[in-house]
Amino acid sequence: MFPTERRKRITIKDVAQTAGVSTQTVSRVMNKFSYVSDETRQRVEKVVEQLGYHPSTLARSLIQQRSYTLGVVTFGLKYIGPSRTLNGIADKADELGYMLLIKELDNFDTNRIGDVIDSLLARQVDGIIWVAPEIGNNHTWVDERMDRISVPVLFLAMRPRHNIPSIATDNYQGAVMAIQHLLDCGRKKIGHISGPLGWWEANERKRGWCETLNAADFDTSEQHCAEGNWSSSSGEQAFIQLLDSFPDMDAIFVGNDQMALSVLREAHRRGIRVPEELTVVGFDNIPESAFFYPSLTTVSQDLQLLGEQAVQNVVEMIQAGQGNKSIIAQSRFIQPTLIVRESSKIV
Amino acid sequence: MFPTERRKRITIKDVAQTAGVSTQTVSRVMNKFSYVSDETRQRVEKVVEQLGYHPSTLARSLIQQRSYTLGVVTFGLKYIGPSRTLNGIADKADELGYMLLIKELDNFDTNRIGDVIDSLLARQVDGIIWVAPEIGNNHTWVDERMDRISVPVLFLAMRPRHNIPSIATDNYQGAVMAIQHLLDCGRKKIGHISGPLGWWEANERKRGWCETLNAADFDTSEQHCAEGNWSSSSGEQAFIQLLDSFPDMDAIFVGNDQMALSVLREAHRRGIRVPEELTVVGFDNIPESAFFYPSLTTVSQDLQLLGEQAVQNVVEMIQAGQGNKSIIAQSRFIQPTLIVRESSKIV
DNA sequence: TCGGGTAATGTTATCGATAACATGTTATCG
């Protein structure tokens, strides 16, 4: 069998030669810059069309020191959260004319992180968006290494740090809203199933639960909460444990919707009526949560928007850097909203 | 305030100069090629370390006509399916030393498709993976345009076409397994809620339902099926309609788990016992489906694996192209598996 | 009429690396 015929790339030189002009003129036509006579422009454009010429972004990036590409570092793409964020990033990037170079982390080894960043920089990305969650001290490298990175880096879902730009959902406020809502429902014994407490986000949610209850003069002892790992199955475990350690609980704030799903199921199995005997509030507002039985009241975080703002922000930083202006690095929060559904509707 | 100090890129020249050798020697050290004396090697390596030199992949790509980057075109990233596939792609790409350049489609306008491909080619991707579903005739361009693309392209979840490499879950077989299972359970009136029938995958699943029932001499009239759009809410609609048009239905094969979720809920609301009065089987095996009430029997498709194989395949095609060998373009199927859970367990 | 601006195009240098070729130095061998 013959080798697959791979057509040779058509370069600016081919166009120039065919059109009988210099490459510079072709470049001028392609970039709609400066002076080209109408006649020449048309001739060149015709040749471009005929040959099917497309400029090499690669070569352009090299000379311009600018690639119109953003690096995106993600973790846990198989979960719905990161991919919704990525969706927002992709949309906005497209709108602003950037492409995305994606790297997925499978661990937080510091060497690995260095390598990932280097490989992005080696490809001349104009900026980097960090979409990996802060867990334990897996972000400590940030403080030491950030100034060695030559392009803007924006962190998502990271605890705000001085002088480092970041955007996150206000998990604390979300939790506050959830608890406030439960209090408004007249609930007085509110338990909590948290995500893994190594996660900054899980911690923030728990803090919201804790502080709001304390402010209302309610108790938040360790018997009133349990820790899961975000998965439905861990939620089930945690709920069973909680039923034991906090038997007269009349409401529960669950760290995410997946875990809340098993709470609903287990409650159902045991004949605990939701919301009458147990009022349930989740977090995240995954699309399915509106179709749980009963439908789940939850805190909705707009991850799509998070992604979009991230791109907007990085691009602003890039442009500021180009113009030699400086943007003050800031941490920003996006406010979540409470979606009230059957699991907390007391008639 | 001072402009943010952006450190100038350290190039191979800087290293060469500092180490007192030619750039070529540095290049040799970096690529562990051919002859370099130990002494020189060490000296260069030390300088590389000191200056923190990292070669520009961009420049290398330009001269080598090879970028070690794959283009990935996706659609509907915000849904769990595509992102699990992407996850598999990311993992394998990393393993094989490739980066990913991602473009998300928001429609299937043919011009837009052309632009997306061009923008990937302009960045010298070595191959392309197409992760957008086949809907209606949104893939007709493939037959006409494929030979104009200068790098290997692999399609996922596309109807097999002659001479065009593709990989897909065997949706038809998955459906066959589901129906066979329901028949084994002694069910005789099996309904179906399909995905949007414009989708090739939805069609295949429906075909599996249809042909398997017919083969067993059962009826598959239009009253026995309804069409949803994959969403839970459409599933609810379709189920209600089906209850009406097919009142003595004793089992139902639902096109995906999200729609099955609302079937379970609506059945519950109406006091239809699952699985005794209505046996339910879904498709996809989303993580939550094991925690539905009752837990859902479903057809599991391994999208992660799909992604991994896609990368493996494209890379093989790339290497074959390099070696001027040719690989015969083939369409491949991945077999799904049936996961039996409570919603079909008849005691 | 001549200097200077605008228009139109070409020439050369450059981005950061590697390919291809050239050169010089040792070792090896018949």
Added chain:
DNA sequence: CGATAACATGTTATCGATAACATTACCCGA
């Protein structure tokens, strides 16, 4: 002992584009 191979390094061309500068022609106003 000279030829040949292996080793070690340097020089120049190249990838595909744009930046920076140069050139030419023409027009206009002082």
